[in-house]
Amino acid sequence: MEGDKHEIAIELFRDFHLDAEKLQLIVNQFMEEMKKGLDHEGATVAMIPSYVTGRPTGKEVGKYLALDLGGTNLRVIEFELLGNSEFKVQQEKYVVSDALKTGDMSELCDFIAECVGEFISKHSTDSEERRQLGFTFSFPVNQTAVDRGTLMHWTKGFSCANAVGQDVVVALQDAFHRKDIPVQVAALVNDTVGTLMANAYKNPKTSMGIILGTGTNAAYYEKYENITKWKHDELFEDMVINMEWGAFDFEHAVLPYTAYDNKLDRESINPHYQPFEKMISGMYLGEIVRNVIVSLIDRELLLSRTSSTVLNKQWTFDTAYVSAILDDTTDNLQKTGNLLEKILEVPIETSLSDRQCIQFICQLISRRAARLSACAIAAVLNSTNQIKNNPVVSIDGSVFEHLPHFEDQMREALADLFDDDVAKSVTFELARDGSGFGAAIIAMMAHKKQ
Ligand code: ADP
């Protein structure tokens, strides 16, 4: 990079780099917040009991439906469990329009019920028997039974009216009744819990499930005696806890907020909420990169002061572009140049040093996300005494799957926090779209229990 680009690089490195000491502070704070969440309602990290206690054996058989809402698409899936840990799957995706995301809850539920009805008529092979459905609903829910839970607040661009404080299963079940579709919502499942259970079916050692996609969150098995807020009679050895970790650091106590993060937050539909999620998940990483680029243009330090209508607009820098730029190994960063000039419509020929600078920005922001993710994982594995016990962690999401070197960078952070042996001993298993399968498994377990 050229002269003033070198100065920028130093400045940006200072903004976005997290040293081992900082990582440790974050882990410590995270463990404190976990304890608070397990102790009382209303804590920042909600630590919601999922009512899921058992583990599947892999021998179960039967057909179960799963519904997945909260990612980019609505998905309806049917799993046929064949025993011996095997299954067949049929799936359809449906686009949830922005109007539905921000309209009334009953309209959203009607739409979902219609999609399920359509799926059943398309794929149905047997009787009109009422089907059991596991509903993956990836928003913070105050769960009150395996098939009951009220929405606490929306995240990830949803904001339907008449939903917060209401039972999500009742709302959806009502829609199935209205449309006369023979489906029983047997389980309400957070996608993290589903991701955990899906992998537990294949590998019983799995103790944690993580989403690193549009948003971020995690679930893990916690011992009965540590869930000090549990006031019901039901006893169990351990229960899956839906952490809602995206809310971590609501107090702004420890995360490394930059001006770019603050700008993103202010302009988001949920200012101040989900600060951890806003630093590590797919919905936001590209936007942080965009904020840095636009700011450097304004300071006359990048792209010869030339922006574009596309680049000036919020959310136009998809996190997939961050992956594409990081993957660009051409000599003169030709792919990065094309992306800037063709897709982001920057109306000049970008220089090599501009492209290098933008690649560097992408590196810093994705590496920060990986290191912050590792802090949260470390806090969970440490507080459950598993970190030295070859833990198996199930992960789903494009950020983990596609951002180049993300897993390596998580391990580097674990090595900074513990040592190389620990960093190597953690197994990350990609459970692509596993939450639906997990939800079907939980519906099956709940139905059998009845
Ligand atoms: P979801 O969370 O909706 O189930 P994903 O796990 O695919 O789905 O995550 C979607 C998020 O990941 C979006 O925010 C998108 O911008 C981002 N994304 C999509 N493709 C990539 C990619 N190749 N690299 C990094 N991020 C990506």
Ligand code: MG
């Ligand atoms: Mg997903």
